[in-house]
Amino acid sequence: MPHKFEVARFKRLMSAERRKELPPKLVLGEIGLRPGQVFVDIGAGPGFFALPASAIVGPGGRVIGLDVSPVMVDELRKNAALKKAANIRTRTIPETGADFPAGADFYFLANVFHEIDDRTAYLRRIRSRMTARSRLVLIDFLKKKTKHGPPLRDRIPLRTIRSLLVASGFTVVRIFRPNEEEYGVVARRA
Ligand SMILES: C[S@@+](CC[C@H](N)C(=O)[O-])C[C@H]1O[C@@H](n2cnc3c(N)ncnc32)[C@H](O)[C@@H]1O
Numbered sequence: 670m671p672h673k674f675e676v677a678r679f680k681r682l683m684s685a686e687r688r689k690e691l692p693p694k695l696v697l698g699e700i701g702l703r704p705g706q707v708f709v710d711i712g713a714g715p716g717f718f719a720l721p722a723s724a725i726v727g728p729g730g731r732v733i734g735l736d737v738s739p740v741m742v743d744e745l746r747k748n749a750a751l752k753k754a755a756n757i758r759t760r761t762i763p764e765t766g767a768d769f770p771a772g773a774d775f776y777f778l779a780n781v782f783h784e785i786d787d788r789t790a791y792l793r794r795i796r797s798r799m800t801a802r803s804r805l806v807l808i809d810f811l812k813k814k815t816k817h818g819p820p821l822r823d824r825i826p827l828r829t830i831r832s833l834l835v836a837s838g839f840t841v842v843r844i845f846r847p848n849e850e851e852y853g854v855v856a857r858r859a
Contacts, residue, residue, distance in 0.1 A: 671784050672823040674714075676740045682714045683748075690817075691808075693721045696779075696847050700806050700855060705729040706774040711766075711795070712736055712781030713759075715744035722777075723754040732757045733773070737764050766794040772803065779808040780851075782830075783823050792837035796858060805839060805856045808847060815850040827852055835859075 674682075681687065697718065702708060704727045710719045713734035723732045734745045734757055742761045749757040760767070764786065769776065776795050785791050795805060810818035812826045825833075827844070831854075834841055839856040847853050 670786060672819045673784050674780070674819075676738050679715050679741060679744055682717050687717070687817075690848055691851065693718050694725075696808070696853065697722055697725055699845055699847070699853065700775065700777075700804065702726065702775060707731045707733070707770070707772075708775045708777060709733045709770055709773045710735065711762075711769070711776060711778045712784070713745055714741050716748045716757075718777065718779055719745060719757060720748060720752055720754060723749070723752070723757050726756060728756060730756060733770050734759045735762045735767060735769075737762060766791050769795055769798040771798045772800045773798070774802070775804050775806060777806045777808075779806075780810070780818075782807050782809050783819055783825050788825075788833055789837050792833060792839065796838050799858050801858060803857065804842070805834075806853065807856075808851055808853045810851050813850075818850060827854075830854055 702725050706726050708722045708726055713719045713736050719732050719734040736742050739761050742759050746759050810824050812824040834856050838859050840859045841856050843855040845853040
C-alpha cells in the first residue's frame with residue numbers, strides 16, 4: 670500500500686513556501702489551461718490547483734475537484750466559497766477512482782499518482798472518459814532525495830510512468846520540469 674499524505678497536514682499543501690516552489694498559475698499556464706475549459710482535479714486536496722484553475726477557466730468553464738478524503742473535499746469547498754469560485758464542483762470519490770466526468774479538457778493529478786494502489790486500472794478508468802483532445806497531466810516527485818515529498822521508496826521513476834502510460838493506452842505528449850524536485854507529464858489517448 671503506497672504512502673498517503675497525512676490529511677491533518679493539509680495546510681502545508683496551501684503554504685506560501687509551496688506556492689513559491691511550485692507556482693500553480695505557472696504550471697497551469699505550462700499545460701495550456703484556457704478560459705472556458707473543463708478541468709478535473711483528481712486528488713484535489715484543499716485546492717492548491719483547483720482555485721487558480723477556477724480563475725483561469727472563468728465563468729464559462731468548470732473545475733471538478735475530486736478526492737478520496739472527505740476532509741480534503743470539505744476544505745476545498747470552504748476555500749471555493751471564500752474565493753466565491755462558483756464554477757467549482759466537488760465530490761468525494763472511492764480509492765479506485767470514480768466515473769470521472771466525460772470529455773473534460775484536463776484530467777489533472779498533482780502529487781497524487783504515487784498514492785494510488787492499482788495505477789494501471791486507475792489510468793484506464795480515466796482514459797475511458799477522455800476524448801481525443803482531452804489531456805491527462807501527472808505531476809509528481811522525482812525519485813531522488815528532496816526537501817519535501819513522499820518517502821523515496823514510494824516515488825515513481827519517470828521511466829516507470831512512461832511505461833505505465835503506454836501500457837494503459839496513452840501517448841506521452843510532453844514532459845516538463847516545474848522545479849528541481851518534480852516532473853510533469855502530459856499525455857493523450859494513443
Ligand atoms: C499530496 S496531496 C495533493 C493534493 C493536491 N493535488 C495538491 O497538489 O495540492 C494528495 C491528495 O490525493 C488524495 N488521494 C489519495 N489517493 C487518492 C485516490 N485514489 N483518488 C483520489 N484522490 C486520492 C489525498 O486524499 C490527498 O488529498
